[in-house]
Amino acid sequence: MTAAEQNQPPSLADASDEELMEQIVAGSEAAFAQLVRRYQGKITNLVHRFIHDREQAVEIAQEVFLRVYLHRKRYRPSGRFSTWIYTIAANLAKNEIRRRSRLRGVTSLDKLLEATGDSGGFFADKRPGPDQAAHQHEVEEIVMAAIHKLPPKYRDVILLRDVQQLTYEEIEQVLSIPGGTVRSRINRARTALKEMLAPILRRRTTS
């Protein structure tokens, strides 16, 4: 590699989030487009898991990027960009939950579990087929209903850790809670979920 090549800035695809933010602050629209491409799926997914409404999740995810852009100068490069944007996304999603009197589209967990009965078995048939997608959807509905039955502080950690797969350290920063609290909340949330999902977990572990 020549000296001239070494002095060139990294391409946008290779640039870190923090480098992209620097360029966005300096006025680069291409850097912003790259950042949106990089995070649009993760943010939409996170918000969707919080509010369980795909269309609204896309709207809120767009608002997250709007806020990132409008407040780009508030970003401090000393902190990780990912935790900053996840914090904005989680806060907006939680505000949306508060705004709604009740969650739309989340079916009662008891009704869903009752509908499975003893003869069904969500995981009995693992062959690809026309029913598999429907089974998967039913499982997703049950899991989401169980998550939303948790108290919010447990719901938040489980969504960030097990659905979004953030590290413990990232969760500490996103939720502004100490590491010990993150660990205990994850422990309790998983224990409670395990109890709620016991019928399908038993079936899954035995099949």
Add this chain to the structure above:
Amino acid sequence: MKCSDAKRLCCGHLDGELSCAEDEALQEHLRECPACAAQAEQLGACVELLHGLPDVEPGPGFYECVREKIRAAEAGELQVMPETLGGRARVRAWLDGLRLRPAMAAGLWLLLGIVLGGGVAHLAGNSSGEAPATEPAPLAVEAPGGDDVGGDAMAQAGVRSPFWDLELDEPGSRSDTNRFESEFLLEPYVQDRQGGLVPAGMDYQRGVAGDRDAQDDVYPVF
């Protein structure tokens, strides 16, 4: 290793957060204790289930929509609520609201006057001989390391909550969550540290006053 320790370490094991020594001790316990091994297997299946949830894709045109919103916001056509802008911006927005709604502002000032007037009258009453009541000390505080100690303190104070009980139960002996719910509802009074009976809700609020984990816990458990 005790079963309760194994239960505590299982999540760390699934997340790769344990030290080698802790992991080995846990594995040894799981080999010897079928009840814990079954619980650990179900916990692993639960996490696997969560990890397997399908991702939601935002669809085409996402970036263009964001750009359009930015344009509208910069042109003043789209109002961005200052929900995540911090306390100062919220206060500013609130004051703006007051300026825009004189009738509402007048009502609020009137209410404030009534409340303050009542407070002054109450203080005047107290100063004429009665000593003011002292606030009871909180029953639980958060550990310096951030450990979540509210559950133990609540358990000591006699407050029942399904979550704490889930934690405290031994494997195989865990009772139905509904039982704890109904017990909580059927026991409106709990014993505080001084041995007196106080309403469960009031003690709950007092007992966890110093616990960060419970400060926002205004939601019903299950």
